[in-house]
Amino acid sequence: MTPHQQADGSASAPDGLLTEAFAQFPAPAMLTDSEGNILWANRALCELSGYAVEELLGHTPSVLRSGRHDAAFYRQLWDTVRAGRIWRGDVIDRRKDGTLYVVEEAVAPLRDAQGAIRHFVAVQHDITQREARREHEHYLAYHDVLTRLPNRAMLDDIAQKAALSALRSEQPLAMMFLDLDGFKAINDTLGHHVGDQLLAAVAQRLQSGIRRSDTVARIGGDEFAVLLADLDSRASAGLLAQKLLDALARPFQFRKHRFTIRASVGIAIFPSDATSIDALLNQADQAMYLAKLQGGQRYHFFDQGDAQRRKKPAAPRQETHGPDKPGQAHKPEAASRR
Numbered sequence: 001m002t003p004h005q006q007a008d009g010s011a012s013a014p015d016g017l018l019t020e021a022f023a024q025f026p027a028p029a030m031l032t033d034s035e036g037n038i039l040w041a042n043r044a045l046c047e048l049s050g051y052a053v054e055e056l057l058g059h060t061p062s063v064l065r066s067g068r069h070d071a072a073f074y075r076q077l078w079d080t081v082r083a084g085r086i087w088r089g090d091v092i093d094r095r096k097d098g099t100l101y102v103v104e105e106a107v108a109p110l111r112d113a114q115g116a117i118r119h120f121v122a123v124q125h126d127i128t129q130r131e132a133r134r135e136h137e138h139y140l141a142y143h144d145v146l147t148r149l150p151n152r153a154m155l156d157d158i159a160q161k162a163a164l165s166a167l168r169s170e171q172p173l174a175m176m177f178l179d180l181d182g183f184k185a186i187n188d189t190l191g192h193h194v195g196d197q198l199l200a201a202v203a204q205r206l207q208s209g210i211r212r213s214d215t216v217a218r219i220g221g222d223e224f225a226v227l228l229a230d231l232d233s234r235a236s237a238g239l240l241a242q243k244l245l246d247a248l249a250r251p252f253q254f255r256k257h258r259f260t261i262r263a264s265v266g267i268a269i270f271p272s273d274a275t276s277i278d279a280l281l282n283q284a285d286q287a288m289y290l291a292k293l294q295g296g297q298r299y300h301f302f303d304q305g306d307a308q309r310r311k312k313p314a315a316p317r318q319e320t321h322g323p324d325k326p327g328q329a330h331k332p333e334a335a336s337r338r
């Protein structure tokens, strides 16, 4: 056995070196007694948490609690280490200044010569930036950056869940497909930048016209979907569609540009029109196309008869009329309510 080797095969360091090594250890670490009172915390933990070591000593690690985990989370941690096992997990803690940070943490029980658990040691790895990046990537995967609305992927997720609960509650869902009329002309005459501003403003008007339980998503260039949950009647989907059309018809003003925009809306109902979300959105799209063919600025309910009479061409909107004049009479009553 070498002078620095212990009976259990682990190495021991010269006196004082171990203490200094842990003090300067680059990962946040702390030691508690068996009651969980902090006996020692290293520099990295103080730097990360913003607490001076004197502010931690004698307290339990609960001073760092963020409120983001429930009591069961901490109970499971303590039960694991008190039972003599190592606990590992991600923990959201709170700095002294109130900001949150995320650590990967391992907490291990320390036993004395008789095998009794006298202390616990915790070592952390700061993953705050990694988690922020992950959250941002998740946000990008499920949102449209321009309007900050949910995108098609998120709409699908929300609609799938809503469909399950609609089947359980026997309350139908409505899917609206809304496409701006003559949006290309805005881009062409006022520039893409104004077009972008208009899309963001349209998103806001749609969002403020719906209930919290409903969802507006941007699913394409100038295409939006509105999912209405817990629909009390088919007629209320029509009323909401008209309310959204009216909201969009109010003039928009961007610096010196003041103009109006119109839209066409198709509505399909789950489960009476379609039993899958893909089919529902597709039917709402077909109904929107008919609303557009009837002159736009109106809504149209999907109807199986329409669908059979008219198969929608692959790129229909290129072939239809250009933008209608702002303010042109709209005829919501012409919308089909079959």
Ligand SMILES: Nc1nc2c(ncn2[C@@H]2O[C@H](COP(=O)(O)OP(=O)(O)OP(=O)(O)O)[C@@H](O)[C@H]2O)c(=O)[nH]1
Residues within 6 Å of the ligand: 146, 179, 180, 181, 182, 183, 184, 185, 187, 191, 192, 193, 194, 195, 196, 199, 220, 221, 222, 292, 317, 318, 320, 321, 322, 323
């Ligand atoms: N500014 C801007 N324009 C976009 C964006 N995405 C798509 N577009 C434009 O939106 C237009 C959408 O095409 P259409 O729906 O055929 O245009 P429209 O003039 O509204 O045609 P109708 O729907 O038939 O009335 C195209 O000109 C795209 O270039 C975007 O993010 N920003």
